[in-house]
Amino acid sequence: MDESIRQALIEIVGAQNYTNSLIDMVSFSYDASEHSGRPVCAVWVESAEQISKILQLANREKIPVVPRGAGTGLSGMAVPIKGGVVLDLTRMNKIVRISIEDRLAIVQPGVVYATLEKTLIPYGFFFPPDPASGKVSTLGGNVATNAGGLKGAKYGTTRDYVLGLQVVLPDGRIMKTGSKAMKSVSGYDLTRLFVGSEGTLGVVTEIILKINPKPTATSTALATFDELADAGSAINEIMYSGIIPSALEILGKETIIAINQNTDLNLPEVDAMILAEADGYTPEETDFQIKKIIAVFEKNHPKDVKLAENEKEVGELWAARKSAYGVLARIKTHFVLEDVTVPMTNIAPLLKGIQDISKKHQIQIATFGHAGDGNLHPQILYDGYDPDQVKRMEEATTDLFKLAIELDGTLTGEHGIGLSKAPFMTLEHDPVAMEIMRNVKKMFDPNNILNPGKMALEE
Amino acid sequence: MEIQGYNMPEELYYEENHFWVKEEGDFLVMGMDDFAQTMAGEIVYIQLPDDGKKLKLGKKFAKIESGKWLGKVYAPVNGEIASVNEELETNPGLVNDDCYGTGWIYKIKPNDKSEIENLIRGKEAIEKWLAADIEKYAEE
Amino acid sequence: MGKKYDFEEKYREQILQCSRCGFCQAVCPVYGATLRPALNAKGKMLLLKEVMDGKIDLNDELIETLFQCTTCANCFQNCPSGVPVMEIIKQVRKDMVSVGSCHPAFKGMNEVLKNHTNIYGENEPEDFERERNKKAEYVYFIGCVGSYREDESTMATLNLLDRLQVDYTLIDEVCCSGVLEDVGYEINDALAAKNIDRILHTGAKTVITGCPYCYRTFNNKAQYDQLLKEGIQVTHITQFLQDFDFGITTDKLVTYHDPCDLGRHCGIYEEPRNTIRKIATNFIELPANRENALCCGAGGGVRGAYAKNSIAMARRRLDQVEEVGADIVLTECNSCVHNLANARLRKQKFRIYNTTQFINELMEEAE
Numbered sequence: 001m002d003e004s005i006r007q008a009l010i011e012i013v014g015a016q017n018y019t020n021s022l023i024d025m026v027s028f029s030y031d032a033s034e035h036s037g038r039p040v041c042a043v044w045v046e047s048a049e050q051i052s053k054i055l056q057l058a059n060r061e062k063i064p065v066v067p068r069g070a071g072t073g074l075s076g077m078a079v080p081i082k083g084g085v086v087l088d089l090t091r092m093n094k095i096v097r098i099s100i101e102d103r104l105a106i107v108q109p110g111v112v113y114a115t116l117e118k119t120l121i122p123y124g125f126f127f128p129p130d131p132a133s134g135k136v137s138t139l140g141g142n143v144a145t146n147a148g149g150l151k152g153a154k155y156g157t158t159r160d161y162v163l164g165l166q167v168v169l170p171d172g173r174i175m176k177t178g179s180k181a182m183k184s185v186s187g188y189d190l191t192r193l194f195v196g197s198e199g200t201l202g203v204v205t206e207i208i209l210k211i212n213p214k215p216t217a218t219s220t221a222l223a224t225f226d227e228l229a230d231a232g233s234a235i236n237e238i239m240y241s242g243i244i245p246s247a248l249e250i251l252g253k254e255t256i257i258a259i260n261q262n263t264d265l266n267l268p269e270v271d272a273m274i275l276a277e278a279d280g281y282t283p284e285e286t287d288f289q290i291k292k293i294i295a296v297f298e299k300n301h302p303k304d305v306k307l308a309e310n311e312k313e314v315g316e317l318w319a320a321r322k323s324a325y326g327v328l329a330r331i332k333t334h335f336v337l338e339d340v341t342v343p344m345t346n347i348a349p350l351l352k353g354i355q356d357i358s359k360k361h362q363i364q365i366a367t368f369g370h371a372g373d374g375n376l377h378p379q380i381l382y383d384g385y386d387p388d389q390v391k392r393m394e395e396a397t398t399d400l401f402k403l404a405i406e407l408d409g410t411l412t413g414e415h416g417i418g419l420s421k422a423p424f425m426t427l428e429h430d431p432v433a434m435e436i437m438r439n440v441k442k443m444f445d446p447n448n449i450l451n452p453g454k455m456a457l458e459e
Numbered sequence: 460m461e462i463q464g465y466n467m468p469e470e471l472y473y474e475e476n477h478f479w480v481k482e483e484g485d486f487l488v489m490g491m492d493d494f495a496q497t498m499a500g501e502i503v504y505i506q507l508p509d510d511g512k513k514l515k516l517g518k519k520f521a522k523i524e525s526g527k528w529l530g531k532v533y534a535p536v537n538g539e540i541a542s543v544n545e546e547l548e549t550n551p552g553l554v555n556d557d558c559y560g561t562g563w564i565y566k567i568k569p570n571d572k573s574e575i576e577n578l579i580r581g582k583e584a585i586e587k588w589l590a591a592d593i594e595k596y597a598e599e
Numbered sequence: 600m601g602k603k604y605d606f607e608e609k610y611r612e613q614i615l616q617c618s619r620c621g622f623c624q625a626v627c628p629v630y631g632a633t634l635r636p637a638l639n640a641k642g643k644m645l646l647l648k649e650v651m652d653g654k655i656d657l658n659d660e661l662i663e664t665l666f667q668c669t670t671c672a673n674c675f676q677n678c679p680s681g682v683p684v685m686e687i688i689k690q691v692r693k694d695m696v697s698v699g700s701c702h703p704a705f706k707g708m709n710e711v712l713k714n715h716t717n718i719y720g721e722n723e724p725e726d727f728e729r730e731r732n733k734k735a736e737y738v739y740f741i742g743c744v745g746s747y748r749e750d751e752s753t754m755a756t757l758n759l760l761d762r763l764q765v766d767y768t769l770i771d772e773v774c775c776s777g778v779l780e781d782v783g784y785e786i787n788d789a790l791a792a793k794n795i796d797r798i799l800h801t802g803a804k805t806v807i808t809g810c811p812y813c814y815r816t817f818n819n820k821a822q823y824d825q826l827l828k829e830g831i832q833v834t835h836i837t838q839f840l841q842d843f844d845f846g847i848t849t850d851k852l853v854t855y856h857d858p859c860d861l862g863r864h865c866g867i868y869e870e871p872r873n874t875i876r877k878i879a880t881n882f883i884e885l886p887a888n889r890e891n892a893l894c895c896g897a898g899g900g901v902r903g904a905y906a907k908n909s910i911a912m913a914r915r916r917l918d919q920v921e922e923v924g925a926d927i928v929l930t931e932c933n934s935c936v937h938n939l940a941n942a943r944l945r946k947q948k949f950r951i952y953n954t955t956q957f958i959n960e961l962m963e964e965a966e
Binding site: 019021022023024026027028029030031032033044070071072088090091112114133135136137261262323324325326327328329330333334335 | 612617618620624637638641655660678679681
């Protein structure tokens with residue numbers, strides 16, 4: 001890096017917040033995806049003003065800037081694929097204000113999700129989107145990918161809870177979007193443009209989140225199926241119960257086996273297992289709901305259906321589900337975790353389709369996911385040092401995306417496009433939509449310095 | 460004045476374990492001298508007792524640590540702690556950076572200020588004392 | 600294809616198991632205090648993968664992360680991919696030493712223990728006003744930190760043992776040297792032999808130690824096998840004290856910090872609490888306790904090599920003490936006491952003790 005640029009960065013953030021040492025460059029090359037790219041340096045920033053100065057410098061010198069939170073993204077959004085400067089936002093980690101009367105929490109992007117969750121507990125409130133990475137991912141990252149999580153079906157995703165933002169635009173101008181009022185339709189909805197934009201349109205420096213009172217009671221049920229198809233149709237028919245479960249998760253056989261290796265749960269190793277949760281304010285209420293859900297399971301030839309006994313068991317089951325992708329990583333040297341999402345009526349065909357793809361390409365695919373909103377997580381497991389397996393993984397991935405689109409679905413429900421799905425954007429989006437997206441990017445970032453190379457935004 | 464590369468201002472009083480003392484109105488200010496801070500290396504912890512803690516001449520009242528060394532601080536006079544340099548709680552390195560200025564450590568309210576006359580004072584005395592200690596530590 | 604380093608030979612598959620999920624990042628004390636991803640387990644595994652792929656080499660540039668780890672094992676405990684972080688790091692350090700890249704503090708420690716009896720290289724331990732090497736039922740083994748940095752606490756522990764009329768003796772102890780194995784070297788056989796010899800000489804059937812690290816070393820390391828063979832039991836003082844009654848209590852709000860070496864590494868969680876509950880009517884748990892306890896930052900040699908970060912980690916643990924509003928923090932590890940006490944700010948009015956020290960103080964006050 002040019003010495004003058006290095007000096008300029010140090011002047012903005014201070015020498016102790018600048019690094020180009022090898023060990024930092026390596027860790028900043030990666031997120032949780034299979035991609036990597038070496039940055040030239042990294043800075044820890046502490047204010048919107050610092051970020052503004054850095055982006056102005058980046059525009060003058062045409063240097064890429066890549067914003068980063070916890071680095072746990074699954075599609076490569078935070079990977080500096082074109083080098084440049086990594087902008088680490090984890091030091092901006094204050095919870096600025098909580099207002100229970102206004103039902104909002106104002107946070108800086110570096111606040112870890114679990115920290116906000118813990119802070120809201122004494123108030124009896126929660127922030128409903130519940131990404132499985134919550135103990136480590138940051139709210140800025142959650143906003144950048146419109147994180148979903150286990151409660152998506154009933155409570156929606158991150159974008160449903162962002163009331164407003166403070167953003168630093170790629171040219172350094174600082175802008176506010178949205179309102180602290182619970183609803184507003186004043187002007188264009190700029191907030192929604194940034195949520196899920198994967199750090200390509202601006203750097204979020206403050207987030208106004210809507211928070212909810214937290215239901216105090218839950219009931220959890222477990223159903224196992226010998227036939228994947230039966231599990232699929234059970235999920236399909238959930239809406240007929242009249243109840244939206246607060247969580248509805250599916251685990252495939254490989255996933256169950258891997259979980260058993262990591263815990264003492266000793267889950268039955270069946271083709272499919274569904275975990276359902278109903279929440280409310282009294283045990284009577286949640287029991288009523290869960291029984292309706294159980295009735296749907298019973299109609300679909302389950303092997304076994306049961307109500308979870310106690311809090312400990314419930315805690316263990318959900319902890320096991322949240323560790324699924326990490327646990328599966330034990331099986332082969334490499335993996336690719338997808339999050340294709342389809343309408344509920346197409347879950348059963350998607351599950352079957354995944355099995356077919358696995359057989360066709362002779363490659364292991366473990367599946368789990370948020371059945372409740374049609375968001376499956378097929379995890380393709382392979383030996384990354386075997387070129388033949390790599391090729392089969394690529395072919396399987398392509399088939400998977402084609403299948404999802406055929407089934408009226410989308411490439412990604414919550415992990416984002418980043419690098420992983422960029423080659424497939426045109427499968428899902430028509431040429432007009434692609435052109436509009438690229439124009440929007442050009443309008444915000446004419447020099448293409450903010451997180452370049454992502455989302456197929458470059459032609 | 461400089462003695463074998465160590466900065467030892469002549470006008471200060473010195474306690475034999477390498478702490479300097481100077482008058483400031485009715486109080487005494489105390490800190491580490493350049494020789495000690497150099498030998499110690501980067502200071503990481505300085506014990507800062509509560510205000511009002513009684514000091515007995517010659518008795519240990521605090522400790523100071525660097526990565527490799529633990530040092531005891533002895534009271535140069537009878538009295539009590541009036542205040543401490545609170546910056547050192549989060550920035551003990553000030554003692555290394557500026558041991559006679561911003562790295563001052565304790566402010567003492569002496570019972571009898573004249574007790575400082577028993578400390579090492581004056582160019583000749585300082586030179587002799589420091590030269591002996593430089594030799595002593597070189598042997599270890 | 601021959602593997603270049605032993606760590607790859609032994610742990611290649613396990614390193615590749617790392618799924619980059621970052622669950623380690625959520626609990627790593629070094630990351631928590633510095634917010635530098637290079638320093639947590641994920642950062643270390645990413646580096647090692649690049650070394651195995653031939654992209655970078657083991658050299659001095661990697662010291663800052665490969666030698667900065669308190670060995671608290673919270674990462675391994677939370678890793679869904681089952682990566683045995685501790686074992687990998689220990690082997691990597693040995694490889695680093697073999698290519699001449701080692702943190703000077705640890706290299707220094709290894710050298711010091713060749714010529715001295717303790718990690719500080721000091722020549723005169725406190726005598727604690729007690730005879731050493733007598734014949735007795737128990738040996739009380741203090742450990743280096745207790746002998747040279749926390750003498751007040753040790754004195755109090757010994758006073759307590761006297762009040763309880765325990766028939767014990769001190770010995771001319773030398774460093775158990777267990778720490779050397781964790782930082783790229785090997786246990787010092789000569790020192791181990793001296794300890795064994797002096798223990799056997801007392802005729803004692805049990806060694807009580809206050810240092811969880813010495814406890815682990817005596818119980819698990821081959822160099823101390825002879826103790827087991829001679830039927831000698833090694834117990835930690837919290838296990839020993841469980842069955843005593845002290846006859847005093849305090850109504851101050853007391854909390855307990857689980858030392859990593861006693862807790863996560865040995866599974867000893869309840870014995871210390873049983874003892875504390877006898878003397879404290881008002882006990883509260885810290886938010887991260889037992890197997891989730893937050894490391895004080897002193898372990899794995901970090902206090903010696905990276906003192907500033909070590910104290911910053913201790914401050915984070917003390918934030919939790921403030922959160923629960925405890926008046927007294929008890930623990931039973933001199934390293935923890937030392938680091939936490941150094942980190943305590945003047946405005947924080949709670950006090951930090953080893954349990955034994957605190958009990959002794961209560962008994963002293965009652966007299």
